[in-house]
Amino acid sequence: MVEIVFLTPFITGIIAFFLPKAISRQLLVATGAIHLFLSLFLWKNRPEAIFKSYFAVTPEGLLSLLVISLLFFLISIYTVAYLKESDIQKENIFTGSMILFLSTMTMVTLSDHIMVMWIAIEATTLASAPLIYTHRTSASLEATWKYVLICSVGIAMALLGSVFITLAMDIGNVDAPLSFSALTKVAGELDPMWLKAGFVFILVGYGTKMGLAPMHTWLPDAHSEAPSPASALLSGVLLNCAYLGIFKTNKIMHAAGLNDFSGTILIVFGLMSILAAATFILKQTEYKRMLAYSSIENMGIIAFGTGIGGIGVYGAMICMIHHSLIKSSLFLSSGNILLGYGNRFIENTGDMVKRMPKTFVAFFGGFAGISGFPPFGIFIGEMFIIVGAFRTGHFLAAGIFILSLCVIFAGFANQVMKISFDDFKKGDFKKGGSNKIIGLKERASMVWPQYILLLTSLVLCFYMPDTLYQTIIDAVTALGGGLK
């Protein structure tokens, strides 16, 4: 029953490869709609899976599933318009991979079995590789190469980690299915040393995929080279999927009472990621790379929040949801900027407020949101994380966290203000400056998805449906999270 949710896009994705452009586009949107409907259905009455040992509906899974399908639907609408504007050869490969990507990510959110989870995450890599290579340039080729190789190596580590966990079972001779839910129940009897080892490998492995420094190296290249809708998907939801793996493993660690160990590691990696993001955002020259690094920052924030526990985990969840919403909207807007100015460099853009007012609203709103200004939700998340850090006595960590956020904001704001308000300078052609008439006819379908995403974040900042709230609570209580 549950499986349908990822099987449907799987099938349609396969089909999409063999369809002519026009239809494949419609198929994209249609799939998005169906998927959204299905996942809402799933949310409504949490059904049982057919392969119970492999798949299950978990709260954290549901959260990311809902985010995924909402984002995908909106992005698909944008994509149609985007494809009209841009020139992409082999378009149906692009659309097909998009849909397959969706199906694999859905699989990640629903998988409960350690190995299945791992397979699904590996599958996301394979499905998204073509997306990154869409533009067929040497740069995009390089990005793809790095993406595939680094992620594969990382994922291999995760596999090893999973194996170690099974080993931990053997040594503690526990007899239970190899599923997260089951393991969480018997976590106490697992052999702690091998469990730790497993966690370490899984963290590094999935952390590579999630973009935690120092394994983040593929992320800026991939995000900047992929076409904007793909970047939006990558940054908006793929990272969450990887995070899901870590989250579930962390649940086991917590159940085994090793949460100090895992928490410390998460905090360290989170801070490292934030600092790495600060390093590269300060003097960034390309806006898409900047957004990519901002994703790294937010992943760091989420990891940090998960690590400190308590109200921080709740904050991390909030951050995850809102980061997906806002960051994807930002990437979509960056697509408009790319179409409008015809190049990726900040110095060759400018004066967006006049030339593309609608996009400007979306972009600047997204910026305000991502840097933690109300009325967007990340504000709440970051506040909870900060107070949580003090609550759990991580004073030093909190200090570093706050200061590096300040640095990142300084860099980010500087670049965004350049794009938005500076006078437009036509750059030199070597650096991809363009002399074509700047500005873009901002179709409704190229701005409204962003607006809807931002609005969602805005509404969620003030009113959260009880079911959503309850789901988050269910998800975080397993990590000892909560609002106390």
Add this chain to the structure above:
Amino acid sequence: MIESIILWLLAILLAPFFSAIMFKVKAFFGGRKGSPLLINYYTLIKLFKKGSVYSTSTTAVFKLGPIISFTSAITVLMFLPIAGHHPIFSFNGDVIFILYLMGLGRFFTIAAAMDTASPFEGMGAAREAYFPIICEAAMFMILIFFYRLTGHLQLSAYFTGDNTIALWNLGGAPLLFIVISFFIILLTENSRVPVDDPATHLELTMIHEVMVLDHSGPDLGLIELGSFCKLFFYSTIVSRLILPFDFKISAMGYFVFVLGLIIVYVAIGLTESVIARYRMDKVPQFVLTSFALAFFATIITLEFI
């Protein structure tokens, strides 16, 4: 009360006379016969008889200048205990009011000067705005000293009746510093030598005189009278400080008070005749010494109070 009002009127009327004493002293030291003691009255009458010439570049502020500076001067006198008598008005904190009222007068004098668009008057205004800053600091330092002694914040608490004696008994030696620093303030505020030379003929070096260059007739008269009153105010305080004796027979009291005044004016005349004026950039140091003295006095009082 009536007595105080009469004293106040007398003060305004007699202020020019005492200033004339100063001129006499200067003349004596200059080996001249000097102008008669009533010279200032002649000047004032002459001025008040005249009409006025106004610069085309001036506005109403220019006319307002003399009025407000004069008003502030005479209002200040209302709060001043003359010859140890109760002033007309007095309340807790009136000193602050007085100082800021003088500030108001200064504001409009400067504004009037700036109003004429004359570079020289601007120059004078700049100096007029500069030096009093330090004076005010010194004044407040002295106030702190007095408050430390008396716990009051009004002139009447310092200079009426036997309060001044009490002041001496409490303050003792440090009060001498206060007298000196107050004398320095007097010289500065009333633009006497060595800060400013009213008798100079070169506009570039003037402070106060250059600011009133364009005033004429009754306006100028008001300004002159105002400055006489201002000088009288300071001299009264100094004279009370140097001759703090309180005689129940008031005639004696008046005599002593006038004596004190004469001493002060002669002292001013002396300084004017024996000291040359300082270079403009030396003046701040000179004024700062007064602040330093007052500060020193206050610190000393910390020891034995």
Add this chain to the structure above:
Amino acid sequence: MILHPVDTILSLVLLSVLFSFGSSRLPGLIKVLAFQGIVVSMVPFFIGHDMNGGGIVFTFVTLLIRGIIIPMSIYIAIKKVAIKREVEPIIGYHASILCGLGLIVAATYISRQLNIVSISDYKLLFPTAIALLVAGMFLLMARRNAIAMVLGYIMMENGIYLVGTTISIRARHIVEFGILLDVLAGVMIMAIILQNIKRTFDDVDTANLRTLKE
């Protein structure tokens, strides 16, 4: 017994590691990898876990893919498109071999530290696994030729395969399946990318792939 089959095989594997480090040309490296793949896939037969029919078939398939198909296809690929045969080392061969030796020793040492009950009677098993893993990463880091890197990746997977199949009794088939899928799909997609790299730069030297940086 004197000569335990598993340990014999594993010693061969370790030897292949050293060879792979030493081999300067792609064909040789591929051959070594092929050999390694075959040998590694044979290990499960000798370890006394329950071996039902399905398992046997499965293991054979693995052997086929690891040992024959993948190396063969790569071999044919480089034969067809005349790629430079040099593996372009970042770390020289002798140094590499020394590293190899050192890493084998280290691996043995580490696995001495943590004695794992389920495989305690196969001395070399865990050390070999670790050695393969690290050796694979070593190739990934120390060879500029893209194909050599892919081969390194395969070697890493071999190591994981060893661990996966031997250490975990339970859920071992799904592990195997996963690894298999990983190798297949991963190598396939890498091959596609390699083709494109070849087409774009007509060379597979990763020195061309260093433009994206800060």
Add this chain to the structure above:
Amino acid sequence: MSQFFMSILIIVFGGFLSLILARQFKLMKMVAVFSLSAGCFWGLFDAVTKLMQSGSDAASFKYLNVFSLAFQIDGLSAFFLVVIFAVCLVAVIYSFHYMDHSGEAVRTAVHYFFFSILIASMALVVTAANMITFMLSWEIMSLSSFFLVIYNYESSENRKAGYLYFVFSHVGAMFIFAAFGIVYGYTGSFGFGAMDSIPETAKIVVFIFSFIGFGSKAGVFPFHVWLPHAHPAAPSHISAVMSGVMIKIGIYGIVKMYTLLNFHTPLFGNIVLVAGVVSGILGVVYALGQHDLKRLLAYHSVENIGIILIGLGIGMIGVSSGNPLMAVLGFSGGFLHVLNHSIFKSVLFMGAGMVLHKTGTRTIDALGGLLKKMKITGATFIIGSLAICGLPPFNGFVSEFFIYIGGFKGIGLENSAFVMSIFAIISLAVIGGLALACFTKVVGVVFQGEPRTKAAVNVDEKGSTMLASMLILAGACIFIGIFPGAFIQMSIKAVSALGLGYGHVPLEPFGQMTANITFAAMVFLVSLLVVIAIRWFYYRGKTITKSGTWGCGFTQPTAKMQYTGSSYAASILEFFSPAAPLDEDHPKIKGRFPEKTYYKSHVNDIAELNMKGVIVNPVLFIFDKLRWIQHGDIHLYIGYILLAIVLLLFFI
């Protein structure tokens, strides 16, 4: 409470309406101005009544399922509400004729939108009753004001200003976050109530953090760097609101934290007082050095924040040294100065706005003689200047008088309190003198003398609403200056809401003081009338002739020969040169017939210099050094993964 929320709703609604009606310029402006001012008026009325009957009122809403948005109006917040609504009301009225570029209809509409948001958020900040509510409103306030600062984003310096402001407000907010975080760390609740239960060392840390955070919004030296850039950039009525009201929200924050922490160590008082003294003196010194009218006014905001802090500091010292009278005097003086400064600073900014609007320049030395053409503007500006110099009988004097008296109360005390009081009094005196020098410069150079450039020649002062609002505020300056009684009452009510246990402090002495001030002012005014009468008497029937200014023998004076503002301030700045280094630039004059030359001077703000040298550059340097991490070689990237694993394995 419903009254309050109603007014907020009206204001915000007006903002949205203006967005909707953006196309019809006139209509949009009318609607916006009407609804905003209506809302402000309602809010003002409500706040005044609340303050007068000293009623406390609270409301709370469910927020995000388990939290709550809690609001409470006590004396303190009511007082600040009065300030907010009063000034914003006038500013909105002013804006009607000021925003008259029908070409930029949309931009104007957006401006009104964010203006409404700003007003609402400020009101919500001062009524917020728990951390979440507070931070929420606080951040919205920062964001909306940022958009108002970059209203004229075309000029690069305005963009720089906006950027500076954005960064500073964010960093400040982060410090407040940290302070709240520490509190939460001990109490585990977002409520304000439990704040005084945390240990004392923590209280000190919390206070210092929040002082930095709020100080950076209030423009306390050295966190004021953004202020002189941001305030001039905004449209003048916005500058008035920011300078007059928004920075006071920072003051509110400081006082609020002091109240909540409820920890009466002398340390707090000393910190606040010293910060106040430094900001006060340096603020006015830098103001003296400015050539840009609005920048000069902005620096005066720093100065006045300093005065307010001195007042508060005296109050805190009074509390810590158990001296209720001193405490109440200091606090009430500070609060009253909050109100007064918001009034006269708004007058000044609006006057500057009028000047800018008509002459098109903000450069002081390019103006001159405006008083002849712009009588009302000039008059109101002069009144504002007198008030900001703290001269009687204007409102600035009243608050400074209270602070003085409070300070003198401190003279009676011993050791640190005594020294601090001396410090406060002397610096107040110096500040007063410097402010006088500064504003005689402004009035003299801008409004008097002869026009220095063409820009100042053909000017008028059309725009009834602008004049009206300036007149209202100027009138307020005089009224408060003469009849401060009611307003002192208000600020004392605010003080009694501080929960210092001084509810029982007898009000007689204060009533007496205000009576004295009224009396003295009356004496002065009466004698003024008398003198005017005398003057009239002597002038009746006399010949009044006009002629050129006496050039001291020089017969061809030109407007260029007038004394400039720069030279006016030069000698004083030279005195303060260690704190205000001066950059000068003028080519050497050579030859018998030297060609055209120029002179440029710029007073450096040491805080700004050091911020660059000590914070910004090192940070940039360090992070630059780290950039090699991402150097493009995949081999190393894989190395990172291995490294991470190996390092982590050590910790198993």
